[in-house]
Amino acid sequence: MAALRKPESGCPWDLKQDHQTLVRYLREEAAEVLDALAAHRPGDAATEVHLCEELGDLWLQIAFHAQLAADRGAWDLHEVERAVVEKLVRRHPHVFAEVEVAGAEEVLTNWAAIKREEKGLGPESEPRLLEGIPASMSPMDEALEIGRRCAKVGFEWPDLEGVLDKVKEEVAELQAESDPVRVEEEFGDVLFSLMQWARKKGVDPDAALRRQMIRFKGRFESVEDDARAAGGWDHRDLDQMEAAWQAAKRKAKP
Template sequence: MKPTTLRAVMAALRKPETGCPWDLKQDHQSLARYLREEAAEVLDALAAHVPGDAGREAHLCEELGDLWLQIAFHAQLAADRGAWDLHDVEAGIVAKLVRRHPHVFAEVAVAGAEEVLTNWAAIKREEKGLHGEEPRLLEGIPASLSPLEEALEIGRRCAKVGFEWPDLEGVLDKVKEEVAELQAESDPIRVEEEFGDVLFSLMQWARKKGVDPDVALRRQMLRFRARFAHVEDDARAAGGWEARDLDQMEAAWQAAKKKGAP
């Protein structure tokens, strides 16, 4: 009888002697790369997702399943050594969510989303047993975050203690200021520093505006790929890239935009 749950499938794949040779060879470290890859593919699926579009919905569902597989795989490794299993993973996160949402599961009143975040942070500190002097504000940021994610997290943490622009225009002014400083530089080291300042300021503008820069960049690259495909098709029809100069390629690009290429 074939297994019908992911937990049962993983147990069968990892069963000594009768399981899959490849699956039996894996450990937490060897699986790390697949976890990163699957998480990235979920983010790509989210960037391309269109609610209600059957194909995009199915793609997102499939990619989330692939990510879930990685979680189940790690849980099975732990179960094999008698440490914990997939049920413990679920029980742990359920308990944490209930504990951190007293306004839903207990009699705690909140005025809005901001107060929810404040309570969440306080409960989290209590869970970690932080008494007396707290660690520095920017300590404990996961090293595995991408530079974009780390820049956003730094901004979020500083904003929580009031180190923040009072309005969106202030952030945009800072972006313009940093761009002007970048344009004025010629020394390679200073150019790199000023470019970093521009990127960091843009991340904070996105955070304050409510734009996810990772999603925005992924969608921009999808649009670029689609439009550049038109430029490439035009060049192929003309006999190759050598038959097209920059003005002609730009014309093909603009034509693609007018046609509504993503």
């Protein structure tokens, strides 16, 4: 990156970039890592290589931003690394100091307390529970974060069955609505409830949806191949497409 950013002998494109012009590439590379994770199968050579490559592309964005800062004498990649190492050590006193914890939940409680101390916040100045959620989060991730924060203070269903009952309740309310505005609101309630069920169940909804879309695309290719073999989509009705779909599902099962 230092060579690419070197005046006169560097790359014209790299020399034109700044933190803001790189934002879109950071988003794209992060999305490609998520796709690689969705397709990843531990031990499978092809998906291992793919994940490694995509993580490298994402790391390049970090290196690029650090080089921009180094060029103006602000900070560099080593300071990025040093800052995160110091933070990890400070927030893991049960590993790097003498603090003892009973389990993962206590680790999270201590982590939150240490973060408040770092910011100089006491109980009286503590921000509202749902403040400070990054605006750049996807709606799916924000819904999960809202649920996590509320659960920390006990505003949570006592069991998984209660969340599923809430999902069913919201679906029934959605089915009963006809007004467009209310339909949208009820649809949002269904999605939010599903996010909380996934959170409580330990399912990553983003990864689940990405994997489902990979499966869907693979099965739909079989439907498309069948249509092409028959002379095109005009030569296939819904029943025939459904039959091809079911055949693809059976073939995909181990």
